[in-house]
Each structure stands twice: as C-alpha cells, then as structure tokens.
Amino acid sequence: MRSPYDILGVSRTASAEEIRRAYRKLAKTHHPDLNQNHPEAERKFREVTAAYDLLSDAAKRARFDRGEVDADGNERPQAYSRRHHAGASGSGFQFTSNVGGMGGFEGIIADMFGGGSRTGAGPRKGQDISVSVTVDFVEAAKGGRHRVTLPDGTRLDVDLPPGLEDGGKVRLRGRGAPGTAGGPPGDALVTVSVRPHPWFRRERDDVHLDLPVTLHEAVFGAKVRVPTIDGSVLMTIPKGANDGTRLRLRGRGISSTGGRGDQYVTVRLALPPLPDPALESFLRNWRPAEYNPRKPMEGD
Secondary structure (H helix, E strand, C coil), rough: CCCCCHHHHCCCCCHHHHHHHHHHHHHHCCCHHCCCCCHHHEEEEEEEEHHHHHCCCCCHHHHHHHCCCCCCCCEECEEEEEEEEEECCCCCEEEEECCCCCHHHHHHHHHCCCCCCCCCCCEEECCEEEEEEEHHHHHHCCCCCEECCCCCCEEEEECCCCCCCCCCCEECCCCCCCCCCCCCCCCCEEEEECCCCCCCCEEEEEEEEEEEEHHHHHHEEEEEEEEECCEEEEEEEEECCCCCEEECCCCCCCCECCCEEEEEEEECCCCCCCCCCHHHHHHHHCCCCCCCCCCCHCCC
C-alpha cells in the first residue's frame, strides 16, 4: 500500500500548506469533471483525496506517523508484549512486536496473544469516508444546498456554508462507515472543488472583476450595470476614468466569520472593432494638448 506522502509527492516533514498545495495541484489534474470517461484519472483522484484526508487532519497524520493507522486510516492492531519468568533465577524472555503488516511466525504468535482479531475489543467508531463535489464560484461564495452522492449510492442534500474556498471541507457527522461492537458510525468528509468563473476571481474575502467600458463612457462618465455574486447593480463610472482605474463596491464580496468583503471593479478600456469610420475621422484631427503618457519612461 503506497504511503499518502508518496501519493501526494511530499516529504514526511512537509508543512500543512505544502500538503494542501500538492493536493490542489493533483486534484485539479485528475478531477473527474475534467477527465470524463477516464477511469484511471478518477481512480487517481480518489487516491489523492484519500491521502489528503489523512494528512490534512493533524491527529490522523500523527497516528499514521506512529504506525497506529494504515494509509487508508484503518486501525492497526497494537503492539503486544508477554513476559515469561522461569523459576527463581529470574531469567526469561519478552516478545514485543508491531502486528500491523506482519506475517509468518510473528503473526501467528501475535494471533495467539489476541493481536489479530482483537477479540473482545470494546465499541469502536466507524471509519470516515471521503466524498468530492464540484460547485460553481457563486455557489461556493454564497453557500446553499447541494446534492452529494455517498460511496454507497445514498444521495443527500447538504447545506454548504458561504465562503467555501477551493479544497475546503464539510463534515457530515454520522454518515461514514458503521462502527463495530456498538460503536458510532464515522463521518463523511466532503471536499469541495470550485470551478473558475469567467469574470470573478477571489482574493481572500474580496471579489475582483475587470469591467470593459467604451471610450465614451470613460471620457464622459456613465452609469453602468456591473455583475456581482448577488446579481447586477448600477455603478457610476467617474468622468475621465482611465484603463486600470479601480472602483469599490462595499459589502459585495464574500461572507466569512470576519464579516463580508468588498468587490473591486477594474476599468478596462474597450475600443470598438475597427474600422470605425467616425472614430478614425475624429482621431485624425485630434491630438491631446501637451500630453505624452510615455514621458516618465523616456527620461529627460
């Protein structure tokens, strides 16, 4: 069984951020939505998601590093020891072994001492399972109800919280594998992938948008409709706005525990498809008075 570190291509000393970056890169490469009718890509996506589920949880990662769980997060039988004392001399032997992954003679001895089946063990919680979903940018930003299919085919309508980032997780308690000996079921961990949006991009809790405007709108100013994650709003383009001018729509960003971000609108001058006879005729006879936009680059 491959190590989750090997699956993600990171070292055992990798930081949480390094693990997250490696997962996002691999998940995007092998995501089923981008590799339809490619079973191998789907298998690899499940593999890297399972590896990330284990290593992104600090407690599970520590247990894996100690050998208490395997690469699938399944419990390994614990080490057992037995001491036999021989008479008054005090001499004897001690057998101590990690049962997980053993075979042959040591495995037989461990089974004799109860290491194999762990007969009589108390209630144990079931294993967590991993599920992946892909949502639109606006749905991730605003939250909402999304249908999720569990590995057993069960379909659930899950409430996604607002402000989910690409790679974010939602825990569905009690929806994992059943427990043993009367133990509670595990959880389902839903990993969310966010589709890129054709206009919006996210920076922390702020939304950024490039807005094309005409030359007339830039020179004389205008009121134009601007898309936001809540729908379009009317915004004023100030007179004389230049390409690259940035405007702010307060409170139109993404909600999070720290409040709600803003939307930043960057003006992008969009000339009409040429030829435009009227514009060409005007520009032939027009020169800006004492204006050279390249002067700072030309020096003295």
